[in-house]
Amino acid sequence: MKWTRRHVLDTDDWSRDEIETVLDQTRAMIEILQRPIRRAPPLRGRTVILFFAEASTRTRVSFELAAKALSADVTNITASGSSVEKGESLYDTVRTLQALGGDIVVMRHASSGAPYFVAERTDAAVINAGDGWHAHPTQGILDAYTLRDALGDLDGKRIVIVGDVLHSRVARSDINTLVPLGVRITLSGPPTLMPMAWRCGQPPREVTYEPDLDRAVDGADGVIALRLQRERQESGLLPSLREYSRVWGLTAERVARMRPGAPVMHPGPMNEGIEIDSAVAHGAHSLIETQVTNGVAVRMALLYLLAGSGPAIPVEERA
Amino acid sequence: MERDRDLSALAIVGIRARGDALAARIQAAIRTNEGVDVPLGAIDITLYRDDLTRIGYAPVVRESEIPFSVDGRVVVLVDDVLFTGRTIRAAMDALVDYGRPRAIRLAVLVDRGHRELPIRADFVGKNVPTAPGDDVRVHLAEVDGRDEVEIVTRVPA
Amino acid sequence: MKLEGRYIEAPGFIDLHAHLREPGFEESETLATGAHAALHGGFTTVCAMPNTDPAIDTAALVKEVYARAPGWAEGARVWPIASITRGRKGKELADLVELAQAGAVAFSDDGSPVDDARLFRSALEYARSAGRVVIEHPQDLALSAKGVMHEGSVSARLGLPGMPAAAEETAVARDIALARMTGARVHLTHLSTSGSIDLVRRAKADGVSVTCDVTPHHLAMTDEWVAGSRAFAWEVQDEGLRGVPYDSSTKVNPPLRTRADVRALWAGLADGTVDAIATDHAPHASTKKDVEFDQAAFGISGLETAVPLILGGVRAGWASLPTAIAALTTGPARVLGVDPLEGDHVVIDQEAEWVVTPESFFSLGKNTPLMGRSLIGKVDIAVIGSTKRRGGQRVAKAIAGR
Numbered sequence: 068m069k070w071t072r073r074h075v076l077d078t079d080d081w082s083r084d085e086i087e088t089v090l091d092q093t094r095a096m097i098e099i100l101q102r103p104i105r106r107a108p109p110l111r112g113r114t115v116i117l118f119f120a121e122a123s124t125r126t127r128v129s130f131e132l133a134a135k136a137l138s139a140d141v142t143n144i145t146a147s148g149s150s151v152e153k154g155e156s157l158y159d160t161v162r163t164l165q166a167l168g169g170d171i172v173v174m175r176h177a178s179s180g181a182p183y184f185v186a187e188r189t190d191a192a193v194i195n196a197g198d199g200w201h202a203h204p205t206q207g208i209l210d211a212y213t214l215r216d217a218l219g220d221l222d223g224k225r226i227v228i229v230g231d232v233l234h235s236r237v238a239r240s241d242i243n244t245l246v247p248l249g250v251r252i253t254l255s256g257p258p259t260l261m262p263m264a265w266r267c268g269q270p271p272r273e274v275t276y277e278p279d280l281d282r283a284v285d286g287a288d289g290v291i292a293l294r295l296q297r298e299r300q301e302s303g304l305l306p307s308l309r310e311y312s313r314v315w316g317l318t319a320e321r322v323a324r325m326r327p328g329a330p331v332m333h334p335g336p337m338n339e340g341i342e343i344d345s346a347v348a349h350g351a352h353s354l355i356e357t358q359v360t361n362g363v364a365v366r367m368a369l370l371y372l373l374a375g376s377g378p379a380i381p382v383e384e385r386a
Numbered sequence: 387m388e389r390d391r392d393l394s395a396l397a398i399v400g401i402r403a404r405g406d407a408l409a410a411r412i413q414a415a416i417r418t419n420e421g422v423d424v425p426l427g428a429i430d431i432t433l434y435r436d437d438l439t440r441i442g443y444a445p446v447v448r449e450s451e452i453p454f455s456v457d458g459r460v461v462v463l464v465d466d467v468l469f470t471g472r473t474i475r476a477a478m479d480a481l482v483d484y485g486r487p488r489a490i491r492l493a494v495l496v497d498r499g500h501r502e503l504p505i506r507a508d509f510v511g512k513n514v515p516t517a518p519g520d521d522v523r524v525h526l527a528e529v530d531g532r533d534e535v536e537i538v539t540r541v542p543a
Numbered sequence: 544m545k546l547e548g549r550y551i552e553a554p555g556f557i558d559l560h561a562h563l564r565e566p567g568f569e570e571s572e573t574l575a576t577g578a579h580a581a582l583h584g585g586f587t588t589v590c591a592m593p594n595t596d597p598a599i600d601t602a603a604l605v606k607e608v609y610a611r612a613p614g615w616a617e618g619a620r621v622w623p624i625a626s627i628t629r630g631r632k633g634k635e636l637a638d639l640v641e642l643a644q645a646g647a648v649a650f651s652d653d654g655s656p657v658d659d660a661r662l663f664r665s666a667l668e669y670a671r672s673a674g675r676v677v678i679e680h681p682q683d684l685a686l687s688a689k690g691v692m693h694e695g696s697v698s699a700r701l702g703l704p705g706m707p708a709a710a711e712e713t714a715v716a717r718d719i720a721l722a723r724m725t726g727a728r729v730h731l732t733h734l735s736t737s738g739s740i741d742l743v744r745r746a747k748a749d750g751v752s753v754t755c756d757v758t759p760h761h762l763a764m765t766d767e768w769v770a771g772s773r774a775f776a777w778e779v780q781d782e783g784l785r786g787v788p789y790d791s792s793t794k795v796n797p798p799l800r801t802r803a804d805v806r807a808l809w810a811g812l813a814d815g816t817v818d819a820i821a822t823d824h825a826p827h828a829s830t831k832k833d834v835e836f837d838q839a840a841f842g843i844s845g846l847e848t849a850v851p852l853i854l855g856g857v858r859a860g861w862a863s864l865p866t867a868i869a870a871l872t873t874g875p876a877r878v879l880g881v882d883p884l885e886g887d888h889v890v891i892d893q894e895a896e897w898v899v900t901p902e903s904f905f906s907l908g909k910n911t912p913l914m915g916r917s918l919i920g921k922v923d924i925a926v927i928g929s930t931k932r933r934g935g936q937r938v939a940k941a942i943a944g945r
Binding site for chain 1: 700835
């Protein structure tokens, strides 16, 4: 299919076709990363601006590698030491981005919806590298790629996502990319860390909530463990980390209850010993390192598709 | 084969899409006639096109597959139609990202003229004179269900 | 009054609840621009909430509002509401009797609730001596802390912290219980959930002295608007009319709720549970709104779009026109304990179609999700006493003919 999206802000309304197009392009990019010279020229002369208002090493580096692998020029605007940290408003940062004249802006921000704000006000194409609790579309796609690579056809498979779903943009994006591919999702975790509407009878299509993790992983085709985001929690949502880890930690026993060969995934960084045992994180079923490799390829695929969607359309000229 | 008696250094790489099917046929023919299995690869040149910023959309990139080292080899690129030469330029740029061949040769089914770059084929199936506005469409059984070369001529309005 | 035909005539509307921002926040609105906007929206009287800087908590400040408000020549009557507590801090009662004598028409700490129940009880009891109603903004601050929209399936999808319906309903229940116990009257403003309406309905049946109002935006918009929908509660989404998700013009407190809640508000209007429609006009300078959603100020500039929104629901059959007009006229008068003002009246063109643009607003607050939208229903003439205004302009300068 011909790619028409100008931005990648979230995968909330992506069709199966669109997701599969990105997955297919990802496979082509993986091959490039396996060559002796891990580089191709399609973004030569294009500038990719990395605007990370929230600290992140792995995602930012992953995007940087992806952009450079496609021969783009990369500029970094990051939180620490920048005017963003000194309290510059998003509005002013957007004007700076506009003045810098990048072709693609990759951004991470603590406010849900910030990428929409930026996309409305700059000529550049925008890729969301994580906004608040809302979305982390490239993670959703790379998780879908990793699972499809491991399991083959995903139709009818059941994947468990366990952890702090309420505050997790990874969980939301995983749901939005896996469900269109035919996956059923079982969410597990403490009720206080689950969106109230999803817990109380209005979950998204093909998603259910099972508070008992042992029951949830029984016969599942794979599991994604989420980082317990201590920094985003207010007190009162969890009695203790110890209890969390006992009731919802991913142990070898729980992994054994899944189907044979069922993969274990985690978006990283991990709190080993809390949401996931070290043995499981580094064990035979773990695809956590593969996720990282796939992440660069997914980001290359999206940078390529967005760069090809034509030259920047000035804000004033948009319909 | 007439040209390079030593088949041990030979490799065939088809340019997607259709050049790869032709390359496979050539490899099969060599196996039948000489009993030698020449390494076969396929290369997608989309990312090396020189017109990506002009066409306004991102063409689908297919996976390249070169499961052998090209270092020191005589690599024969295979394509269906040779026209401006830009595709071959892109293919060579892609190929040298895999290593350093001893030599690169070019085999095409149809050479329709109108080169825009200094590129020439070493092996040509058929020279077909065309007008620049014409369209030359190669159909292969593996891809399109039949073996056929169509030349579509534009009739002035 | 004439309620048939294209042009309807009604008494001038009374807005129980508007934020005119002066003194202190004149970049967002002034008494002059706010009064002008009110008249443009059909409101010949507008009650100004005291969450200004300084808050209107002394007799001198009440008189200052009267002094600064434009004359009837330029805009609606402005009636100041004084705060319940000193500085609106929720700690000590203000001098309520003095404030009433200086001309305050009611007391309110809006946009905050009086969180301390014991203090609120005192306020209800003491306000009786002042002969004025207490208008309470019902919100449990702890339960709704950090929320920026309604907590429901839309907030779950958008990844935004929500304010659950229960945060309003627990406060409504508290206020009703205190009104019941003290025998004092309480007016609950901008109710937004079906649960709140149920509580008030039951309380009224029990004889409790409680009244309430709802806003035009809560009568028309839903939480889906935060996700980009622009379908009124009685409409199906027209894909061509979608807005951008996370538009801060949809951020308001109490938040836009579900279709079921909107339906319940109209049912409350129809059966008399809801006494009045009040705009909660909350203008903001663009610096306060042109930021990330979670950082943006709460509020919709609503004086000048109230009429088309209300007429939209009437047209959809959700309440009758007489009921809606009563909620804008006799209802608010009854809440305040005043007689309807002779001579104040409005003429409304029910069929006039117009587009909401920044220039079409006299208010300095352009923060509305209706910007750029075509609406049906417009105020043609507004009359205060013996002075006639057409579309907010002096008749002498008005465009001739209808």
